[in-house]
Amino acid sequence: MPADFNWAIGGEAGDGIDSTGKIFAQALSRAGRHVFTSKDFASRIRGGYTSYKIRTSVSQVQSVVDRLDVLIALTQRTIDENLNELHDGSVIIYDGDRTTMQDVEIPDGMIGLDVPLKGLAEDAGGAIMRNVVALGAACAVSGFPIENLDSALEKRFGDKGRSIVENNMTAARKGRDYVEDEYDEAFGYDLECTDEDYVLLNGDEAIGMGAIAGGCRFYAGYPITPATNVMEYLTGRIERYGGHVVQAEDELSAINMALGAARSGARSMTATSGPGIDLMTETFGLVATSETPLVICNVMRSGPSTGMPTKQEQGDLNAMLYGGHGEVPRFVLAPTTIAECFHKTVEAFNLAEKYQIPVYLTADLSLAVTEQTYAPEEFDMDAVEIDRGKVVDEETVGEWQDEEGRFKPHALTDDGVSPRAFPGTEGGVHMSTGLEHDELGRRTEDTEMRVQQVDKRSRKVETARDREAFEPREFGDADADTLVVSWGSNEGAMVEAMRFLDDRGIDVRFLSVPYVFPRPDLTEAVEAAAETIVVECNATGQFADLIEHDTLTRVTRLNKYDGVRFKADELAERIAAALGTQAAGEEATP
Amino acid sequence: MSSNVRFTDFKSDAQPTWCPGCGDFGTMNGMMKALAETGNSPDETFVVAGIGCSGKIGTYMRSYAIHGVHGRALPVGAGVKLANPDVEVMVAGGDGDGYSIGAGHFIHAVRRNVDMTYVVMDNRIYGLTKGQASPTSREDFETSTTPEGPQQPPVNPLALALAASGTFIAQSFSTDAQRHADIVKQAVEHDGFGFVNVFSPCVTFNDVDTYDYFRDHIVDLADVDHDPTDYEDARSRILDPGKEYQGVLYRDEDSVPYSRRHGVDADMTDVPDGAPEDATDLVREFY
Ligand SMILES: Cc1ncc(C[n+]2csc(CCOP(=O)(O)OP(=O)(O)O)c2C)c(N)n1
Ligand code: SF4
Numbered sequence: 001m002p003a004d005f006n007w008a009i010g011g012e013a014g015d016g017i018d019s020t021g022k023i024f025a026q027a028l029s030r031a032g033r034h035v036f037t038s039k040d041f042a043s044r045i046r047g048g049y050t051s052y053k054i055r056t057s058v059s060q061v062q063s064v065v066d067r068l069d070v071l072i073a074l075t076q077r078t079i080d081e082n083l084n085e086l087h088d089g090s091v092i093i094y095d096g097d098r099t100t101m102q103d104v105e106i107p108d109g110m111i112g113l114d115v116p117l118k119g120l121a122e123d124a125g126g127a128i129m130r131n132v133v134a135l136g137a138a139c140a141v142s143g144f145p146i147e148n149l150d151s152a153l154e155k156r157f158g159d160k161g162r163s164i165v166e167n168n169m170t171a172a173r174k175g176r177d178y179v180e181d182e183y184d185e186a187f188g189y190d191l192e193c194t195d196e197d198y199v200l201l202n203g204d205e206a207i208g209m210g211a212i213a214g215g216c217r218f219y220a221g222y223p224i225t226p227a228t229n230v231m232e233y234l235t236g237r238i239e240r241y242g243g244h245v246v247q248a249e250d251e252l253s254a255i256n257m258a259l260g261a262a263r264s265g266a267r268s269m270t271a272t273s274g275p276g277i278d279l280m281t282e283t284f285g286l287v288a289t290s291e292t293p294l295v296i297c298n299v300m301r302s303g304p305s306t307g308m309p310t311k312q313e314q315g316d317l318n319a320m321l322y323g324g325h326g327e328v329p330r331f332v333l334a335p336t337t338i339a340e341c342f343h344k345t346v347e348a349f350n351l352a353e354k355y356q357i358p359v360y361l362t363a364d365l366s367l368a369v370t371e372q373t374y375a376p377e378e379f380d381m382d383a384v385e386i387d388r389g390k391v392v393d394e395e396t397v398g399e400w401q402d403e404e405g406r407f408k409p410h411a412l413t414d415d416g417v418s419p420r421a422f423p424g425t426e427g428g429v430h431m432s433t434g435l436e437h438d439e440l441g442r443r444t445e446d447t448e449m450r451v452q453q454v455d456k457r458s459r460k461v462e463t464a465r466d467r468e469a470f471e472p473r474e475f476g477d478a479d480a481d482t483l484v485v486s487w488g489s490n491e492g493a494m495v496e497a498m499r500f501l502d503d504r505g506i507d508v509r510f511l512s513v514p515y516v517f518p519r520p521d522l523t524e525a526v527e528a529a530a531e532t533i534v535v536e537c538n539a540t541g542q543f544a545d546l547i548e549h550d551t552l553t554r555v556t557r558l559n560k561y562d563g564v565r566f567k568a569d570e571l572a573e574r575i576a577a578a579l580g581t582q583a584a585g586e587e588a589t590p
Numbered sequence: 591m592s593s594n595v596r597f598t599d600f601k602s603d604a605q606p607t608w609c610p611g612c613g614d615f616g617t618m619n620g621m622m623k624a625l626a627e628t629g630n631s632p633d634e635t636f637v638v639a640g641i642g643c644s645g646k647i648g649t650y651m652r653s654y655a656i657h658g659v660h661g662r663a664l665p666v667g668a669g670v671k672l673a674n675p676d677v678e679v680m681v682a683g684g685d686g687d688g689y690s691i692g693a694g695h696f697i698h699a700v701r702r703n704v705d706m707t708y709v710v711m712d713n714r715i716y717g718l719t720k721g722q723a724s725p726t727s728r729e730d731f732e733t734s735t736t737p738e739g740p741q742q743p744p745v746n747p748l749a750l751a752l753a754a755s756g757t758f759i760a761q762s763f764s765t766d767a768q769r770h771a772d773i774v775k776q777a778v779e780h781d782g783f784g785f786v787n788v789f790s791p792c793v794t795f796n797d798v799d800t801y802d803y804f805r806d807h808i809v810d811l812a813d814v815d816h817d818p819t820d821y822e823d824a825r826s827r828i829l830d831p832g833k834e835y836q837g838v839l840y841r842d843e844d845s846v847p848y849s850r851r852h853g854v855d856a857d858m859t860d861v862p863d864g865a866p867e868d869a870t871d872l873v874r875e876f877y
Contacts, residue, residue, distance in 0.1 A: 029877075030877070197877065198877075199873055199874075199876035199877055200876055200877075201876045205876070209872050209873070212865075212866070212869065212872060213865035213866070213869050213872070214865075215861035215862070217673070217856075217858035217861070218669065218672065218673045218858050220665075220669065237872070239853070241866050242856035242857075242858060243856075243858060244672055244852065244854045244858070246668070246672065248665065248698075249694055249695065249698040250694065252662055252665070252695075253662070253664075253665040253694075253695055253698070254665075256658065256659075256662040256663075256665035256666045256669065257665040257666065257668050257669035257672075258669060259656075259658075259666055259669060260638070260656065260665065260666035260667060260668065260669025260670040260671075260673070261669035261670065261672065261673035261674075261858065262669075262673075263654075263656055263670065264636070264669065264670040264671075264673040264674035264677065264858075264859060265673065265674055265858075265859030266673035266674070266858035266859050266861075267858075267861055268669070268673065282659050283658075283659055283662060285659075286658060286659050290656070376870075376873050376874070376876075376877075379873045381864075381865040381869040381870050381872075381873070382864070382865075384864050384865040384869070385863065385864060386861055386862065386863050386864055388861060404603075422674070422859055423633070423634065423635075423636050423654040423670070423674060423677045424633060424634055424674070424676060424677065425633065426633045427633075428633070428654075429632050429633060429652060429653060429654055430654065430655075431648050431649060431654075431655040431656070431657060432655065432656045432657070433648070433649075433656070433657035434657065434658070434659060435657065442604060442649065443649065
């Protein structure tokens with residue numbers, strides 16, 4: 001594995017950590033380097049520790065590791081918080097002129113670079129640019145050509161005017177020059193650039209982009225971390241394609257608006273997080289019973305209740321699978337990477353309309369806020385196909401009417417899928433209801449019809465299993481004794497963990513499952529393995545329960561629920577421990 | 591739009607299960623008349639109803655329709671209309687549906703001003719759950735769950751609408767057929783959110799707010815000197831407690847509906863076979 005480089009900036013919320021990190025990530029990406037970012041933020045606007053970390057390499061990176069090479073510390077706490085990730089030779093850039101940093105403690109073996117960030121920024125035109133001075137200093141330390149910062153600064157400040165951009169460029173150079181003049185040592189890093197073009201985006205953005213590409217034109221939502229970015233992405237963009245975003249008064253309203261738009265004939269979506277899912281649950285039943293195609297995106301965070309709203313967790317699986325009174329089929333899709341957030345969103349709309357079923361599309365906080373570089377071809381717009389399912393028009397509506405010319409929106413078909421008529425279609429008039437209904441949509445308590453309608457709705461699931469490929473993503477050696485299974489955002493960490501495991505002679509087969517329901521049958525894979533380990537970010541092992549249920553085999557549960565995502569090295573360590581293999585210390589670090 | 595639609599075209603073949611004499615019959619007939627007279631056809635009309643005796647209206651009318659969950663009909667209506675601006679949207683519900691469980695949506699629907707019509711069948715009681723107090727029940731009205739009366743004043747839906755910057759606020763009486771249909775018709779024609787609170791007596795559970803009571807107490811705004819475009823005039827009448835008005839209380843002639851404010855005019859129901867032609871621009875933004 002080519003050497004990677006790990007960088008971070010940390011400080012108090014309000015210190016501009018996020019935008020500084022983003023500028024550096026963008027600069028690296030534009031210089032043809034792969035980037036993986038991770039953010040740690042507290043649930044408050046000012047104050048509270050926040051950090052932005054970047055792992056970068058010339059090959060693809062898809063996980064964080066416990067290691068920091070260069071740290072920009074805006075407070076002493078930044079150093080303290082990251083102590084276990086710093087190593088001999090790590091460089092810490094700080095501003096000794098800051099009252100809070102005057103007695104800064106640089107741990108043994110690490111290199112502290114005292115750079116007058118504020119003073120140099122003032123020289124360049126304003127103290128506000130002190131983080132950019134720090135970026136310039138980081139360029140000097142890491143051997144990253146400062147010219148590469150320029151286009152990222154342009155992108156960030158371009159609409160604020162030429163002079164702002166130029167001042168920032170100057171500020172960055174002052175930081176670089178200061179380090180080069182004051183510290184004549186070489187720090188041992190050399191961030192090479194390539195000619196590759198990458199795009200840098202997070203999971204929420206990929207979902208928003210997938211929605212537009214997949215034909216979604218109506219979105220209603222209510223702000224909630226970490227799903228709000230989906231709404232912010234769509235706002236101002238979906239209009240270009242004739243769509244609209246409504247900020248509803250609450251989640252109850254949001255899902256009902258989305259339902260109305262869907263029945264009206266639009267591809268429609270709402271996105272929320274755990275507490276919002278709870279509020280939407282009553283209407284979810286209506287969506288399902290009325291067989292309305294709707295995509296409900298749940299960007300999970302740590303629950304229950306308001307839990308830890310800015311922390312990682314995959315705790316809502318059961319809520320999505322079983323939430324709500326009564327029994328109604330639904331699909332649950334869980335993209336496993338940021339690129340998959342795009343593809344699965346497109347797929348979610350197709351599945352929703354082909355089977356006239358609500359689809360939960362679930363990401364988790366780690367996927368949502370993490371940014372990663374990809375080759376732009378990963379988001380191939382020409383490959384996007386839209387299938388609206390059985391929509392009737394004036395010519396075909398007659399095939400679906402009874403003797404009296406009444407349209408049958410819930411016709412009992414072999415595949416369980418009935419026709420759809422949008423308002424304006426002559427001869428397609430019908431009512432959609434949450435009450436049990438007959439083929440015409442009229443309320444019924446007839447025992448036979450009740451059973452037929454319940455069966456019809458469930459039949460769609462069987463049809464989908466027949467027609468779609470709900471396959472896992474497969475990695476590693478198919479004959480390995482150890483099988484690791486995970487869902488959602490753990491894929492990246494696991495794929496990298498496999499390299500560490502390989503170094504220790506541990507051979508694993510890894511199945512990453514993006515379909516929770518309907519899901520692939522893993523029985524054969526589980527039976528073929530000597531040991532199956534299910535990796536997930538929750539305490540009880542909700543996905544492991546499903547695997548045991550499907551395969552009638554006990555699995556080993558590997559759970560993490562401290563609010564922090566799995567890191568590749570940590571995951572490797574825990575898998576080795578679960579297998580009873582001695583951890584091999586030194587090789588663990590990349 | 592077609593001109594030869596009759597109001598009976600909006601009648602479904604389902605037999606209403608409302609109690610004989612229920613005010614909802616008249617309320618519904620007036621809605622159908624208003625739709626027919628404004629030139630709408632069932633194929634281009636969408637009726638959204640909530641839950642309650644009132645909510646059954648979606649079954650008895652013939653049009654595209656949704657019978658939703660309790661209290662959430664208004665957001666559904668907004669979604670239908672915004673996605674498909676060519677359909678005429680009419681939302682119906684009860685006083686419990688609209689002013690209790692759905693009260694939050696009510697004020698926001700009013701201020702959102704989506705171009706649709708909202709008809710509340712106000713019987714001042716919960717009918718379908720067999721006679722509990724509703725938000726418009728009188729303070730001393732004894733019901734199964736409030737044996738001493740709710741002991742809290744009723745809400746004034748017209749005042750709520752006015753406070754939420756309503757652009758069309760009206761009230762009618764279901765049994766005064768021609769007048770009621772005419773008021774709903776004006777709401778349909780209004781460019782924005784047309785709100786009509788309809789006295790629609792429950793003959794089974796409410797022996798206070800009866801046909802006789804309304805007949806004796808209603809003041810028709812056509813018979814008094816009232817200018818609905820005069821905000822102050824509207825305000826003083828709406829805030830005058832104990833008056834049962836019939837007619838259009840307030841109409842904002844300058845109402846700008848949501849779709850015009852937000853530039854939402856596209857029909858969102860037409861979706862191409864693939865991603866939009868310039869969709870790669872979306873990818874390029876991430877360079
Ligand atoms: C979430 C929920 N809570 C309670 C009910 C039970 N419920 C059905 S109708 C109704 C009250 C209806 O009163 P109103 O809106 O005044 O309509 P009416 O029946 O009087 O026409 C209630 C509480 C329900 N269906 N859903
Ligand atoms: S209970 Fe009251 S509101 Fe319901 S149908 Fe009977 S009369 Fe009408």
